[in-house]
Amino acid sequence: MTLIESIQRVPIAVETARGQALAADWGACGALSEVLTGVGGCSPYLCDLLRQEKDWLAEAVTLAAPLQNLLPSDVSGDIGAELRRAKRRVAGFLAMAEVSGAYSLTQSTQALTDFADHAVSLAFQAALAPYQASGKLPEETGLFVIAMGKMGAGELNYSSDIDLVVMFDDRDMDHFEAAQRRQILVRATRAATKLLNDITEHGYVFRTDLRLRPDPSVTPICVAMSSALDYYESLGRTWERAAFIKARICAGDRRAGAEFLDQMKPFVWRRYLDFAAIEEAHALRLKIRTKTGARGAINVPGHDVKLGRGGIREIEFFTQTRQLISGGRDAELRSCQTLVALDQLAAKDWITDATKNQLQRSYRILRHTEHAIQMIRDAQTQSVPASDAGIGPVAGLLGLSVTDFLTQTGAHLNGVHAITESFFAPAPAIAPEFALDDHHEITQYWPSYAAMRSERATVLFETLRPEILSRLQKAPDPKEALIHFDNFLRGLPAGIQVFSLFAANPKLVELLTDIVVSAPALAQYLGCNSGVLDAVLSGEFFAPWPGREVLAEQLAKRLAAASDYETALDLARIWTKEWHFRIGVHLLEGITAPHEAAGHYAQLAEAVLTAVFDLVHQNFALKYGHIPESDCAILAMGSLGAGQLNSQSDLDMILIFDADATRQSNGAKPLSCRQYFSRLTQALITALTAPTAHGRLYEVDMRLRPSGRAGPVATSLAGFESYQRSEAWTWEHLALTRGRVITGAAAFRETVERLRQQILEEKADWPNILKGLRDMRARLADGKPQLGLWDLKRGSGGLQDIELVAQGMALMQNCPDGATAAQLHGAQLRQIPVTADFDGLARSYDWLSDLRLLHHLICGTDVQSEAIAEGGLARMRRIMQVGPEVDFKQVIPEHRQRCARMIDQILEQSEGQGNEC
Secondary structure, eight states: OHHHHHHHHHHHHHHHHHOGGGGGGHHHHHHHHHHHHHHHHOOHHHHHHHTTHHHHHHHHHHHHHSHHHSSSSSSSSSSHHHHHHHHHHHHHHHHHHHHHTOOOOHHHHHHHHHHHHHHHHHHHHHOOOHHHHTTTSSSHHHHHHEEEEEHTTOOOOOOOOOOEEEEOTTTTTTTHHHHHHHHHHHHHHHHHHHHHHHHTTOOOOEEEEEETTTSSTTTTTTEEEEHHHEEEEEEOOOOHHHGGGGGGGEOOHHHHHHHHHHHHHEEEEEHSTTTHHHHHHHHHHHHHHHHHHHHHOOOOOTTTTTTTTHHHHHHHHHHHHHHHHTTTGGGGGGOOSHHHHHHHHHHTSSSOOOHHHHHHHHHHHHHHHHHHHHHHTTTTBBBOOSSOOOOOOHHHHOOOHHHHHHHHHHHHHHHHHHHHHHSOOOOOOOOOOOGGGGOHHHHGGGSGGGEEEEEEEEHHHHHHHHHHHHHHTTTHHHHHHHHHHHHHHHHHHHHEEEHHHHHOOOHHHHHHHHHHHHHHHHHHHHHHHHHHHHHHHOOOTTTTOOOOOHHHHHHHHHTTSSHHHHHHHHHHHHHHHHHHHHHHHHHHSSOHHHHHHHHHHHHHHHHHHHHHHHHHHHHHHHHHHOOOTEEEEEEEEEEHHHOOOOTTTOEEEEEEOOTTTTOOOOOOSEEEEEEEEHHHHHHHHHHHHBTTTTTTTTOOETSSSSSSGGSSSSEHHHHHHHHHHOOOHHHHHHHTTTEEEOOOOOOHHHHHHHHHHHHHHTOOOOOHHHHHHHHHHHHHHSSSOOOSSTSSSSTTSHHHHHHHHHHHHHHHHOOOOOHHHHHHHHHHHHHSSOOHHHHHHHHHHHHHHHHHHHHHHTTTOSSSOOOHHHHHHHHHHHHTTTOOOOOOHHHHHHHHHHHHHHHHHHSOOOOOOOOOO
């Protein structure tokens, strides 16, 4: 048939499709395939004709779908020839549909992928059938086929290889049975790929590549599932992780395949942001460039639009690497399709909308170009022809002149290259002359730090160094800022991940230097816990505070997913540190006020206690069981009970239980009631305080339990009641005003809280309270004197002094609120035995509390030194909303003296009777 005759048959084919099912006359589309892929090439006339027939073709698409209906219904007969004829017809129809515009890029690539799925399934059915018929294989063979690459993503092009990984489920087989099954399945896999891959007089179906299986040079073409999992767990590489982003079961035992892919998720999607993946992906890009010779300026004629600079593979690398970095934390960033993944990354602010739009446009254009190249002669190439004569047919299929084609393609290749090159290989900054570089006594030790132990880490840091030093130079005291940065750098256990993270996210450099300048203690914490930077990039770091219930639920889910108890405790530490860091950053950045941050620290601690106590109790019960008909709860005391913590706070608490003292636990190792709850409490303390590779959760203080250090660590409800009513000192009743039940069954929590209220009501005796306040204040003055200007807790007029008075007022009026300011405001409103400016005292308390919170965050626990970084002082003044003229060395003593005078007046008033609230 001549070219003209073939062109003349195009409308006939369309008309046939319009009037009846296409399966009745696919010969016409076969003729079109010859025109599009034959020696004659494709004329502009044919392309124009196809576009004019777009509406007819759209109708034909509807009649033809699903295209896999063109496949044979079973595997009897000459399945190889039937598959090849079907492929030829499908390719012809899809070429016609895409060139005309009746099919979008996504529709045509998905349709070809659907066809490939059915073809692969039929090929393996045909290959397995003889072994099943002879009894050598059971009906359920356990074999499954994983589609990788473009087939896995639903993005096949006209001349794509199909990348397959073939495995079988050997989990219930012994070694001998698995070896026998593997031998047969290897032969069946070889037969199936021959059906798809071999070129016959009818052509071929799909070129098939099995080299993406684990260690292909030594493993059989059908791999045992258990061996594959062992390989990926111990030896899997970054490029294999990227490959499995697009993995999908396309044939065989779908249940076993789905279970395999589910077990692969921890390998592919790592829990922590993996910025080292950028370096590995860049190294792979350079390897491809070396192999293809893709160097120098981009010249469209002869350029490989897939593997060349600015090509399709660059967009895929960029997208997949971004997914690998963040997909472990965010399951919404795991799409196997490039265009969808770019939408997801933009929605989560991992890339800008401008970047997304550019890459999506370029991806579509370059994929259409790739298809046009491959429609000619069915060539397995992605290279633009080198001559105008060769470019003409390609441009014609796209509806462009040669000149417009060269201009458009060049613009997209260069646009992609600019984006991807800046991501994978950012140009090193040119370092100006910095005064900070003169401080060799500080910087000379940097090469010896653990963070610089690898050459790659050192190279990365040198690209960051000019920007970091430039920012530190702008600090109020640059040398001081450099010293604090040195503390951060010295604390880093490794550098490659952190430096890669900074290189890919310049805003993090800004955040780091801001923290270094204004909060050196937080910077030092960051150096020892650099993993918390992952949280900054999670997309929710600057979201509103979620609240205690949401936090507890999040942590409980994370702990439930842990593989064992020790892993769960490490996950709790990692999670808690991320939120701890977030609270500090929000405070420094002015997102939250100091009193809000204090509440957030307390809510975080409550969430951790709730989730970790449940975890500890479940793990404890595995060995010791439970005490039947028992309850237990944690009574938070001190600052935790008051709901106001700071970054350095420990946790005051009492564990109270209610159980029959004669009962034993029902586990494998029974314990008496008292032993059980004492050991449970010790297990909780260990879980919170034991140092692991990720540090501690919290320090715990249980000295407020009955009898203090001398008493048992767990207290029965009856014992707690008896002690508080008949043995406790007044100061212990004062401390109980800040008690708050935070874990346990709702009914038992109500029981403990009701008992607490009853005890406080009974102890509202002003003479005893007044005597207790005076005695306790004197003991604190002798035993815990103020240590320095910034020791805002101890000493006369300090926070502890004010809290003592507030607790006295709360005990006198049986106030249910444990927060100091609320207790003082309540005293102002109600009739009590003394008169004072309690509201003024509350304001001073809030001011000193906010200042202490900031000082701990900025300077740590060193309250004896009066030195504070200039940047820290500036940040402190800004958050406290005072001007630069305010001298804290003067203002702090004035506040304390005023508070001390008010407290003296309260405690010196004559004893009297007051009314309870």
